[in-house]
Amino acid sequence: MLPSLFISHGSPMLALDPGASGPALARLAAELPRPKAIVIVSAHWESQDLRVSSNPQPETWHDFGGFPRELFAVQYPAPGEPKLAAEVAALLNADGLPTRLDDQRPFDHGVWVPLSLMYPQADIPVVQVSLPSRLGPALQTRIGHVLGGLRAQGVLLIGSGSITHNLGELDWHAGPQSIEPWAKAFRDWMVDKLAADDEAALHDYRKQAPYAVRSHPSDEHLLPLYFARGAGGQMSIAHQGFTLGALGMDIYRFG
Numbered sequence: 001m002l003p004s005l006f007i008s009h010g011s012p013m014l015a016l017d018p019g020a021s022g023p024a025l026a027r028l029a030a031e032l033p034r035p036k037a038i039v040i041v042s043a044h045w046e047s048q049d050l051r052v053s054s055n056p057q058p059e060t061w062h063d064f065g066g067f068p069r070e071l072f073a074v075q076y077p078a079p080g081e082p083k084l085a086a087e088v089a090a091l092l093n094a095d096g097l098p099t100r101l102d103d104q105r106p107f108d109h110g111v112w113v114p115l116s117l118m119y120p121q122a123d124i125p126v127v128q129v130s131l132p133s134r135l136g137p138a139l140q141t142r143i144g145h146v147l148g149g150l151r152a153q154g155v156l157l158i159g160s161g162s163i164t165h166n167l168g169e170l171d172w173h174a175g176p177q178s179i180e181p182w183a184k185a186f187r188d189w190m191v192d193k194l195a196a197d198d199e200a201a202l203h204d205y206r207k208q209a210p211y212a213v214r215s216h217p218s219d220e221h222l223l224p225l226y227f228a229r230g231a232g233g234q235m236s237i238a239h240q241g242f243t244l245g246a247l248g249m250d251i252y253r254f255g
Contacts, residue, residue: 002032003255004144004157004232006225007114009043010249012064015074015113020176021249022117024239028251029118035156037081037125039088039147041140042110043161043221047130050097050143053105054085058126061106076112081125084155088127088147095146097139102130110160110224129227133220137203140223144230151255157231159224163187163248164215174245183246186215190225194235194252202226215246228254 007025014021044063045051060075085101092099111128129147132139144157151157164183171178189209193201203226206212206219216222229235232254239251 001255002035002151002154002156003253004148004151004159004228005254006159006161006228006252008162008249008251009110009114009160010162010243010247012067012071012109012113015116016068016071018117019243020241021239021251024251025114025117028238028253032156033154035124036154037084037127038115038156038158039084039127039129039150040111040158040160041129041131041143041224041227042108043131043224044108044110045105045128045130046133046220048132048134050092050099050132051102051105051130052085052089052092052099053080053128054082054101054103055080055105056082059106060112061108063108074112074116076107076116076122078107078115078122078124078126081127084125085127088129091146092143095142097143097146114158114160131220131223133223136219137205137223137226140226141199141203141230144227144232148231151231157228159226159228161221161224163190163222163225163250164246165221166215166217166246168217169214169246171245176241176243178245179242180246182211182214183242183248185210186212187248187250191237194229202229225252228252
């Protein structure tokens with residue numbers, strides 16, 4: 001059975017300058033059975049209600065500014081999968097989570113940046129589930145539980161965010177060995193609680209974790225982790241690291 005994954009997707013520049021994360025993602029993809037399809041929750045599709053992308057041919061959305069022209073030329077033409085999208089929505093609706101299909105949604109960079117490093121041929125269908133971020137970690141855990149059975153059908157479930165994400169405190173000149181102590185303390189606390197499967201503490205991370213608000217001024221980039229955890233089994237670490245001093249690039253697998 002495929003695991004579920006949490007991927008810290010970092011800056012959009014990861015697509016052109018993958019650093020240590022690129023090889024780690026490529027190795028992970030090579031180790032896994034080839035998925036029939038991918039279902040992904042990205043930090044960059046926040047919504048009020050729960051939606052599932054049913055676009056049969058999503059465009060590559062460059063949902064950012066201020067980056068080199070070469071980045072805006074990157075395309076990830078993977079197909080959507082409307083049939084799977086309908087199945088995902090039906091599973092969520094049946095569990096009491098009102099969900100609707102969205103046939104217009106493009107791929108935001110939380111989708112295409114990491115997938116371009118894992119599956120560069122862009123030949124695996126991808127369905128995206130939105131992130132009602134105002135409802136917090138418990139909802140993402142529940143959504144993961146509901147969709148976890150898809151793993152047995154050859155569907156790879158991914159949460160795409162960042163283990164730390166405070167853009168205001170990044171050091172754009174920092175090397176990979178430069179790590180802010182507060183960011184590391186938060187990351188280490190999360191790893192400890194994930195390894196212990198301490199769901200109560202994880203759901204209450206904003207009160208219990210050291211430097212929680214500093215590491216995540218808003219929590220949309222951490223919430224995809226709860227989706228991946230809810231969908232999978234025991235956590236193991238596929239990759240750890242930081243860029244720009246405080247931007248965590250960890251990758252975890254569950255199951």
